[in-house]
Amino acid sequence: MTIPILDLKPAYEELRRELDDAYHRVMNSGWLLLGQELTCFETEYAASVGVQHCVGVANGLEAMQLVLLAHGVGPGDEVIVPAHGYIATWLAVSHVGATPVPCEPDPTTFNLDPARLTALITARTKAILPIHLYGLTADMPAINAIAAKHGLFVLEDAAQSHGARCHGHAAGALGHAAGVSFYPSKNLGALADAGAVTTSDPVLADKIRHLRNYGSKVRYQHEYLGLNSRLSELQAAFLRAKLPKLAEWNGRRVALAARYHTQLKSLGGLQLPHVPSWAEPVWHLFVIRTERRDALQKYLSAAGIGTQIHYPTPPHLCTAYAGHGWKPGDFPLAEQLAREVLSLPIGPHTTAEQVDIVSAAIRHFFNA
Numbered sequence: 001m002t003i004p005i006l007d008l009k010p011a012y013e014e015l016r017r018e019l020d021d022a023y024h025r026v027m028n029s030g031w032l033l034l035g036q037e038l039t040c041f042e043t044e045y046a047a048s049v050g051v052q053h054c055v056g057v058a059n060g061l062e063a064m065q066l067v068l069l070a071h072g073v074g075p076g077d078e079v080i081v082p083a084h085g086y087i088a089t090w091l092a093v094s095h096v097g098a099t100p101v102p103c104e105p106d107p108t109t110f111n112l113d114p115a116r117l118t119a120l121i122t123a124r125t126k127a128i129l130p131i132h133l134y135g136l137t138a139d140m141p142a143i144n145a146i147a148a149k150h151g152l153f154v155l156e157d158a159a160q161s162h163g164a165r166c167h168g169h170a171a172g173a174l175g176h177a178a179g180v181s182f183y184p185s186k187n188l189g190a191l192a193d194a195g196a197v198t199t200s201d202p203v204l205a206d207k208i209r210h211l212r213n214y215g216s217k218v219r220y221q222h223e224y225l226g227l228n229s230r231l232s233e234l235q236a237a238f239l240r241a242k243l244p245k246l247a248e249w250n251g252r253r254v255a256l257a258a259r260y261h262t263q264l265k266s267l268g269g270l271q272l273p274h275v276p277s278w279a280e281p282v283w284h285l286f287v288i289r290t291e292r293r294d295a296l297q298k299y300l301s302a303a304g305i306g307t308q309i310h311y312p313t314p315p316h317l318c319t320a321y322a323g324h325g326w327k328p329g330d331f332p333l334a335e336q337l338a339r340e341v342l343s344l345p346i347g348p349h350t351t352a353e354q355v356d357i358v359s360a361a362i363r364h365f366f367n368a
């Protein structure tokens with residue numbers, strides 16, 4: 001591909017000194033787990049989000065799983081999840097033994113549609129788990145109002161939304177707690193798997209701190225059936241090196257997204273991402289929608305332009321969930337999005353020229 005969907009190599013080139021320093025700091029310290037780097041990163045990340053607590057964990061999936069576990073969600077309970085999104089969100093629910101209850105997306109933002117929430121709430125519902133998909137926050141005031149009315153817990157999936165804002169408040173500070181992923185390709189990415197929980201609830205944070213380390217407060221005394229889900233010193237140090245760059249790198253994504261919007265506006269047959277007036281997205285992905293998606297992807301690929309589909313199969317139709325009895329047609333909006341969405345190249349090191357080339361190719365495809 002001449003234009004990849006995302007290239008991670010330039011990130012190291014730009015931050016070589018900081019990342020090399022981080023590596024040497026950890027190697028020279030001889031301390032590899034649950035040390036100073038993690039504590040410092042947790043403090044710095046919590047401050048950047050505007051919450052009281054950050055607990056570093058092994059990955060985004062376990063971040064959400066640990067929150068649900070700590071909140072006491074388990075077998076017999078239901079958690080409302082987006083029908084359109086990544087399977088990790090659903091798996092966090094399934095892995096604590098609870099049942100994911102899918103909610104169709106808003107057809108303009110592709111995020112969980114709050115207007116459809118109330119109808120899904122039952123006596124078993126314990127929590128709502130919205131994703132801030134593609135870097136755009138879900139409509140959290142609407143979701144929180146419904147949750148408050150029914151006494152439900154709100155867990156954000158903030159894996160794609162580091163630095164995104166909703167009415168001025170950062171993703172990760174919009175519900176009772178959030179699960180964050182620092183998978184390498186995310187807006188804030190480590191150099192291996194990594195994740196965190198953010199929350200302003202001290203009791204929840206404390207419990208997760210123990211749950212991530214075998215449920216132990218004092219070594220070899222185990223109070224809970226915990227997990228091994230620790231964020232390593234090396235990854236914490238890398239994340240500390242990258243965190244000060246997050247706002248600048250998100251800013252580059254915002255500029256590139258604006259450029260796509262200008263260049264692709266009013267093309268018949270193409271839907272561009274919609275940004276509500278209250279939202280400040282960070283463009284983890286730039287996702288367009290068209291009925292001619294497969295032909296467009298093939299055309300761009302032949303032109304050397306890398307794209308991806310996030311996501312080609314909605315979770316309810318994945319083989320992993322075959323046992324639940326869902327079938328095609330159960331969530332038609334999510335299924336339609338799975339057929340029509342396409343993610344274009346975007347990242348902190350994507351250039352304006354690359355956006356121009358991709359846009360010209362798309363215009364040519366639709367005008368031909």
Ligand SMILES: *Cc1c(COP(=O)(O)O)cnc(C)c1O
Nearest residue numbers: 059060061086088159160181183
């Ligand atoms: C990446 C991602 C996750 C999972 O994060 P991991 O760190 O890979 O476990 C969860 N939800 C969404 C929306 C994601 O994009």
